[in-house]
Amino acid sequence: MSNNLYITATESRSGKSAIALGVMQLLTRNVRNVAFFRPIINNGVDSGRDHDINLILRQFKLDIPYEDTFACTLAQARELINSGQHAQLLENILNKYKALEAEYDFVLCEGTDFQGKDPAFEFDLNVDIAANLGCPVMLVVSGRGKTDEEIVASAQITIDTMEEKGVDLVAAVVNRAEKGADRERIVSSLECKVRCTQPLSVFVIPEEESLGNPTVKDVMKWLDAQVLYGHGRLETVVGDFLVAAMQIGNFLGYISKGSMIITPGDREDIILTALASRLSSAYPDISGVVLTGGLQPSAGVHRLIEGWTGVPLPVLSVKGHTYQTTQKLAELYGRIDPDDQRKVALALGTFEAHVDVPVLSERLVTRRSTRITPKMFEYNLVETAKKHRMRIVMPEGECDRILRAAEILLRRGVCEVIILGTMDKLTAKISELGLNLDGARLIDPATSELLDDYAQTYFESRKHKGILMDEARDKMLDPTYFGTMMVHKDHADGMVSGAINTTAHTIRPAFEFVKTKPDASIVSSVFLMCMKDRVHVFGDCAVNPNPNAQQLAEIAIVSAQTARIFGVEPRVAMLSYSTGASGKGADVDKVKEATVIARERVPELAIEGPLQFDAAVDPDVAQTKLPGSEVAGKATVFIFPDLNTGNNTYKAVQRSAGAVAIGPVLQGLNKPVNDLSRGCTIPDIVNTVAITAIQAQAEKGLL
Template sequence: MSRVIMLIPLDNNVGISTISLSLIYFFKEKIFYSAPKKSILYFSCVNNTHDSMFIFLKKHCSKFVHFLKNIDFSQEILNSSEYFSLLNKTIENIYKNKALYELILIEGIQQCFHVDATEINHDISQNVSAEVIFLDNLKKYSFQNVQEKVKKIKCLTKRKKYKNVLGIIFNKINSPLIEKKYSFIKKLKIINNINKNIITLVDHEKIFRNVPFPIIASIPWNKNIQEIYSIDIYKYLNVELIHLEKKYKNIVKEIMIFDENDINLFNKNSSNIFVIVAFSRLKDFIKMLHIVNANKKKIIAIILTSTSLSKEKVIFLCKTLIEQNIEFSITKKNTIEILTQLQNFTFHEKLNNIEYVSALKEYICSFFDLFYITAKKKFTYGIKYSPKEFCYNLKLLSRKKNKRIILPESYEIRILQAVSICQENNIAQCVLLGDAKKIYSIANHHNIFLQDNIEIINPDSIREKYIKRFLELRKHKVIDQHFARKQLENNITLATLILESNAVDGLVSGSVNTTADTIRPALQLIKTDNHSSLVSSSLFMLLHDEVLIYSDCAININPNAEELAEIALQSSRLLEIFGIEPRIAMLSYSTGFSGSGSTVDKIRTATRIVKNKKPNVIIDGPIQYDAAVSKTVCKLKAPDSPILGSANIFIFPDLNAGNIAYKAVQRSANTFAIGPILQGLKKPVNDLSRGASVEDIIYTIALTSIQAI
């Protein structure tokens, strides 16, 4: 299984592309070096197929780097249907590729692209359980400046919780180019007016001592890396090279436009000048050249603009340039066009220069802390899914099981929409109970596509053959065929009998019927399994960054200690289906021995029963909700609790508490709940809320399929 690492920029101008490139090389050279076949999957949250780094990777690194395309969050509106669709597509792509790659590297979106970049980066990173590396710049290498950054980071992480932060990279430390949008020519002057090549970092521990995460790298801005060579400019402008001086790597320190009336510009102390010359002024330029370059090399390269002559004629006219080893090129574009194009040159354009990229990655990689990068963080307890991960795994597990799920409420629009999606995505084999003509008529009227091969059972054609079985199952009651026939006119009862006969694997109902209408036939005809003495319910609560189970919130009004213990054991078995280690909180208004009374005693007894039946289970009770979910509160109220403030199953003392709590959380926190899921039956029967959305129904169908044996 691969690692998923996401780079999240905390500011603009953090050099995210160069950090991505360097990390790819770092993993290849330092971590995957002994296994060359191990590959890396890279993608950016902004469509970057025309980006110079993407082009470079595609050209030079395709043997060990693969690319995920068509992912672009830069134009998406947060929480729109299009946004959620793209987010789900991203999550599915990552999980499909986890087994294929050793590293999946995600390049987060920068603030300059989108006002909701922070939220988008958080959504993506948390829903794919990525190890997060924050990126930031540092205009001035000082304790005060770092503290300003720390304050911003703490504010962010308090507002947006990240469950798996690998560390932080500070890039461009002491860069003179941060924050201001200089033109290329202005940047060139700034770079070449700086005397020091590399600014050395000192007092690292003192300056970074309050940073809340490990420092993966602190990278000083480097003048040598930023220097521009004449060849970089030629390639960017796409001009025709006539003479290139191969003896030297000509560093460009200034760019000037030739004007014979202002020769003093060329007589100042500057050197390594790159000159833009209109071809019509070539003779004047050559005259001036004898004066300027007489004593030392000032002019190293020129571009002749508005050139229409052949290459041969230009060479003849420019013999003096060749004699003085001055590089020159020609273009049909005029001086204004070249100057305008040049102003848009960025240092990323140098990524087409293999020597530059090699120097860049070596420089940046030299600052990476191998220990922090290779120290993959693990959760202190088992698997922990984000909501969207959980939903993705629901569909994946259901697809593998491929069970037949019957839906008796087949004239309900939401049911048909959910069935259509389940068909399209092979989530389960849905069986509709109803009249085929009526079902297709409703579907066509609401533009719902149902495949021709969908199974539809007409209840009128099968009802009679189930009367005998109904009477057998209800023989302890004094009933006759007339009563049985009347009962089987109810599609839910008939569907329950179809399930009991093994013709299907599970049943989902409740979108237009009450919970009692769904559960009563199941209790009468399916009955409890060999491990259970009662039927209970669980809800999967999909909170912002985690998935919890609440039980029992729908069926048992006031369970005794034995029943509470049974509910806890049933809920733990449900969670184990997903490979998640159960951590059960038996909830009360009291923690430990801080309270007393019959309710607290009941919960204490129930906890003891669970421990006796399943000694290895992680459980605590009685415990208050805050101590069950907060490590800080748990240390204060229950320092010896095995839950450690990280419970994932919450057993409520009665139906009042459970039902009120789940609806309060669902509505107030705007969370998503799947269920109630019934537990303890021989065959899976699940109830829908009458307010269930299409998405609710799809996930309930998937869960029912997963529960089926």
């Protein structure tokens, strides 16, 4: 098998970029160094850069110079071919490809976009390039607007043609199939007849309108429009375009969910009605308004809208007249912007839901890397969490980042999501953000049937502290306390909070009634530090200021257990400013004592201490300072003597080495509860929820 793949479509708007995203996700999970290459690109529209190259490089943080990722534009390729220099074109492409092949373990290639006027020319060109690069091919066939018979007929002809031209097909993806398509019939009907050494892998992915449709931001870029209002709502997906030329009473009857209203800028009655409809539950949520003719609302109306707290939808302004604008929008289609993590997550979730990833992985990857990159680790987190879907409660339901992360978690199938908050505020916020959280369970603690039982349970657990029943009920009205009680009562498997609450507020309820495991005397934490090609575990960097020797030994033991849960083989370094017997002092003695205690409690644990950091990670230094150690020079779990050292070190490594720090992951509690930083990003939330789900799996013996 080859260490390359060529993804090509047969027509435009096939959703090829979404397939490339899914395949690259699969590859980065298994292969350390993956390159992306497009032999031929169209003229760039994203700051002069090719859209798909920009998407893949940014999403997967590939450190490849942009100029190395393509050979030429389609116009340049056509010019060379028309001048009789077809061989020169192939040589240019091969030279650029070979340069990447020499540096990377796998090269994923993507064909042309079929945006030209001659699809037959582009098809032959892609087949020719794939054959000359020695790439097996993944064929992407568009099922949009086609019957099952039409899909099978066109796809089989393409497969036969590719085989005749000497191309090895590894898989065919029927993308954007109609919702009622007969998947089994399509899969069983397509086959390789000559060149396939194994049966052709065929996958059918249904149409996902949110991927195929543009966002308001796409419309803004396409029309070079000015944003007048609603700057924070540009990620809203556009369902259709509606020209508003009627009176208000008639116009309202035509709007549908996701409609983008196109109207002259002096139709203030339409503008105000559109804004009002977005706030009314009696009408579908429209996506935005485009004002044409370069006209804008009058000063009075502008003042009225500006004074509207939180303009409910984006309003754009363009110079062109209404007909011209409508004609231009007819050529617009949805693209996946690398900044739109909602669409990226939807694309990846849709791919994973309909493609047998293990089967495809087996066919594509000839050898698996023993190194783990941050992207590999994050992908493995999600994949492990998906195996047994746990119930994770998120108490901060009125936080935008939490809700956006929840949608991603649902799209990816990471876990069952429970969101807490005041119900009317929750539903209004979800509508305002244009999210689809139909799969989430929304709970208002104040109206929940669980409230009385939770208050009684809390009262019983804390009455020895003098708490009154009314106080217990008030506590349970707090979403953080309510969510923690859900975990305590096994109505949820884990909780993630802290995006807007303090660490103390997040973990205090867990200390009060979830409490520590029988064999744990303290709660501690670790950070999963994703380095360039490996994962280290740092503890304790967030909870215990100055643990004694007994506590330090316990932190080492539970951190090793946490490391193993997340696929890191624990080799524990007890860090100090001294290695072995080279130094003296109370701080060194504490680390020595902790190491002895840990060895006595868990004799089979690979642990060494005291160790300096360089002796723990560098084999050459280890050979000099502590030869023969099974830990020195190859440690994976690093236990710091105090919080001051641990917290500063993890942040220094994160910032200076470009490591991805995932955590803190709390350990020692009876049930998994994890804290977020108040500055956390949406990916941070997704990762922490996945970690919490995996901890819950471990608690239930599912790993």
